């Protein structure tokens with residue numbers, strides 16, 4: 358593992374900072390005594406607020422799924438912009454061209470398999486991968502072959518693959534996920550979703566199935582984007598449930614197993630969409646920016662509650678809380694609701710491109726995009742020398758069990774391009790034990806959001822953002 362685990366015994370450190378400020382020692386303080394006194398107020402206001410919860414409700418129950426290019430995604434842009442204007446923020450929309458892919462009919466059935474009752478079929482529960490091309494309207498029928506690695510695929514070669522439907526049967530590691538490391542399990546399981554279809558197509562496969570890269574064992578398929586290579590024929594690609602992958606694997610081991618697959622998604626020309634950018638101007642250094650963010654688009658099967666209405670709503674709540682408390686940050690706090698994280702990362706990429714000459718003024722970027730379970734603290738991507746700067750606000754967050762910090766190479770997809778350009782980056786550090794049961798499935802809905810935990814996520818976002826916006830010294834970077 359490349360991260361370092363740092364558990365801060367922050368109580369003593371915070372006391373030291375406070376004492377230093379009170380004695381007005383010549384050593385410049387990281388935070389003023391006033392800021393240190395305000396941070397607990399921000400935290401407590403967040404814990405009492407249902408602002409983020411109610412915004413999550415609206416984005417999910419009222420607007421619904423928000424896949425790039427959809428009418429709901431456009432409505433969500435409008436909604437966040439309106440809400441931010443209502444708070445008195447300076448709002449602009451950054452225009453983007455985003456992929457516009459629309460799911461169609463998707464069915465699968467086994468039409469031939471060992472021991473079958475005459476005249477029957479077996480239903481296979483599946484869902485198209487985002488960006489997949491369609492099968493013929495009447496579907497395609499072909500023999501199934503199961504692999505668990507690219508090496509195995511290569512060994513089978515054209516002779517073993519041509520004309521067949523390939524199932525990449527990589528199992529999601531429930532042990533990792535049960536121990537709170539769902540993201541690591543996802544990282545391992547997801548490797549065939551992007552490149553699998555093109556690798557199989559190179560050997561003449563007619564379609565690809567991937568085992569769901571998630572923890573659901575409720576026969577829910579898990580979608581996500583696939584990426585076709587430019588130099589190879591695009592073939593239809595779908596994700597099958599945990600249960601159906603096991604079924605196919607079992608039958609294929611017994612003998613010839615054939616499947617009929619119907620997928621009728623459509624890819625339209627790129628659509629116009631937007632990042633929503635809303636500034637709460639700083640009082641002393643308005644040109645310097647601390648970003649709080651999430652992504653506004655979602656997959657289309659559920660209503661994108663945990664992924665990522667909660668992240669956007671927690672970011673929107675930061676200026677709301679500061680306004681409520683009558684606090685103006687010294688630097689500008691910029692709310693960004695990014696568009697198209699899921700199937701293109703256009704919003705994050707284009708934002709960083711547009712700000713290429715202004716990176717130095719981006720003091721920090723925070724993104725919440727791993728659900729809204731209990732936040733244990735903060736993930737940080739940046740120089741380790743910066744870690745002592747965070748002790749005082751982590752101590753404030755420790756009150757609700759969110760005082761840990763862990764360093765990572767990257768902490769959020771949309772802010773990734775900023776992280777790579779040296780902007781110190783942060784995210785709430787979630788336990789991801791349950792997240793991948795719902796992520797990218799039809800079950801990612803509002804009922805999964807725990808209001809108390811979302812309030813704590815809001816506190817992590819607001820306290821971190823306000824502290825960084827009010828630092829008396831720049832962060833090492």
Ligand SMILES: [Zn+2]
Pocket residue numbers: 652664665698726727
């Ligand atoms: Zn997400």
